[in-house]
Amino acid sequence: MPLFKPRPPERKDSRAARLIALTTGGRPQWTPRDYGALAAEGFAKNPVAYRCTRLIAEAAASTPLAVFADGRRADDHPLKTLLDRPNSEQGGPDLMEQFFGNLQVAGNAYLEASGDAQTPNAIGELYALRPDRMTLVPGPRGWPLAYDYQAAGRTVRIARDADGWLPVLHLKLFNPTSDHYGFSPLEAAAFAIDVHNASSAWNKALLDNSARPSGALVYSSKDAGDRLTDEQFDRLKTELASAHSGQANAGRPLLLEGGLDWRAMSLTPAEMDFTQGKHAAAREIALAFGVPPQLLGIPGDNTYANYREANAAFWRGTVIPLAERAARALTGWLGAKFPGARIAPDLDAVPALSAERDALWSRLQAASFLTDPERRRLAGLEH
Numbered sequence: 001m002p003l004f005k006p007r008p009p010e011r012k013d014s015r016a017a018r019l020i021a022l023t024t025g026g027r028p029q030w031t032p033r034d035y036g037a038l039a040a041e042g043f044a045k046n047p048v049a050y051r052c053t054r055l056i057a058e059a060a061a062s063t064p065l066a067v068f069a070d071g072r073r074a075d076d077h078p079l080k081t082l083l084d085r086p087n088s089e090q091g092g093p094d095l096m097e098q099f100f101g102n103l104q105v106a107g108n109a110y111l112e113a114s115g116d117a118q119t120p121n122a123i124g125e126l127y128a129l130r131p132d133r134m135t136l137v138p139g140p141r142g143w144p145l146a147y148d149y150q151a152a153g154r155t156v157r158i159a160r161d162a163d164g165w166l167p168v169l170h171l172k173l174f175n176p177t178s179d180h181y182g183f184s185p186l187e188a189a190a191f192a193i194d195v196h197n198a199s200s201a202w203n204k205a206l207l208d209n210s211a212r213p214s215g216a217l218v219y220s221s222k223d224a225g226d227r228l229t230d231e232q233f234d235r236l237k238t239e240l241a242s243a244h245s246g247q248a249n250a251g252r253p254l255l256l257e258g259g260l261d262w263r264a265m266s267l268t269p270a271e272m273d274f275t276q277g278k279h280a281a282a283r284e285i286a287l288a289f290g291v292p293p294q295l296l297g298i299p300g301d302n303t304y305a306n307y308r309e310a311n312a313a314f315w316r317g318t319v320i321p322l323a324e325r326a327a328r329a330l331t332g333w334l335g336a337k338f339p340g341a342r343i344a345p346d347l348d349a350v351p352a353l354s355a356e357r358d359a360l361w362s363r364l365q366a367a368s369f370l371t372d373p374e375r376r377r378l379a380g381l382e383h
Contacts, residue, residue, distance in 0.1 A: 035106055035132040042186035042193050043105055048282045049186060049193055051296055052289035053104045056318060061097035063323040064346040065330075079338045083330075086126035087114075098128040100322065103171060104289065106131035107182030110147070111169040112158065113334075123337050129168075136170070136180045144170065144180070169333040171326060185288045192284035199278040290318035308355070315352045320345070 042049045066073055067080040074080065086095045095111075103109035110129040115122065129149060137157070139145030146159040147168045160166045172182025186193070279298055286293045292310040323345040331343045347353055364375045 038184060038186045038190075039105055039132075041197065042189070045197055046193050046285070048196060048285045048296060048298075049189065049289070052185075052286060052291045053101055055291055055295065055314075056104055056289060056322065057097045057101035059315065059319045059352075060100045060323045060326070061093045062350075063319070064349045065092070065096075065327060065343055066346040068342045068344060069340050074341075077338075077341060079334060079341045079343070082123060082126065083343070088125070095126060095128055096326070099171075100326070102128065102131050103173065103182075103322075104185055107173045107175065107184035107187070108134070109171045110134050111171075111333075113167040113169075113337075115167075123334070134170075138180065142179070144168075163336070165336050169329060171329050185290075189285045189288035192281040192288070196278060196281040196285065199281065290314075311352055312356065315350065320347065 043053060044050070065083050066075075067077045067083070068074060069077055084092045086092060090098075099109045099111060108131045110131060112127045112129050113123045114125040114127065133150045135148040135150070136144050137146040137148060144166060146157050146166075147170070149156045149158060158166075158168050173184070175181060175183035177183075282296070282298045283293045286296055286298065292314050294307060294310040295314060327343045327345050331341070334343070335341065364370065367375070
């Protein structure tokens, strides 16, 4: 009789996930905000948010993705071919620009892997899916079991295959109030976007109103009892409409007579500090996205001495962390189909970081106590 009873095999699982499963298991979890409103008001109508989104998406997508296998760079690897030509309609940078753009607008980005009909259990193409059409379906333990994609009045469920692999990559930004969806920078900057849009709308309305603030003509005459006759009232209305309305009459002085007085009934642009308020809102929008205001031409921000420093900070603080995170997510997702392969951003091919690379190489060359293999490893030439 054995002295010790064999222990049952361990089963790793999150104990907290069972609480999530009690409330969400098997039921679709909708995106907890109006994606259409964020896209319409933040991206389509606000030039600052639009430019921030484009800057981040284009910069991150322009960072080349390298594939490493067996400890060396493998440019002829099938995974590298898939990343360079993910589908018949898009190149690698085009797909990743759409992917990163969705991430900035919605806080969520999705890639779908399509199988190769000629090669079973192989990936043939990659596609970026719209976040507003995706619905996460959690499994019994709270983790994603499948995704529902809705388009043209139909719903397609993308579920795990026989090996348990899910052909959807879901990259999301941190959200402290949701277990399944990310938090969009547009939502964090929503108040600043509203202020900026309202300032633009107010400025447009002011120009349409001949650049004059709202006011009133006040008639004061003791002899007439502080009241215009019907004939005087109609003549005054006609004169205002014909001689002081429209763009052609903008700035034309108003000649008052017979006890008439003009009284402004709204604040002037100077009193509202209109320009500075709009620039402050623009800086808040740029702050939410992680873009230095200097790159957007917004005055009043002298954090960086010049444009080059601001651009380097943008790459180091925003673009590179995003590109590295996407590369790690792609490695974890596609690693099941390409065993032993690893994806990493090729930072040596980024022109914006050339000055930093030159400084690093100079320091390594001056370090006489290092060997050549150590210099190559510290320079990131060997992985």
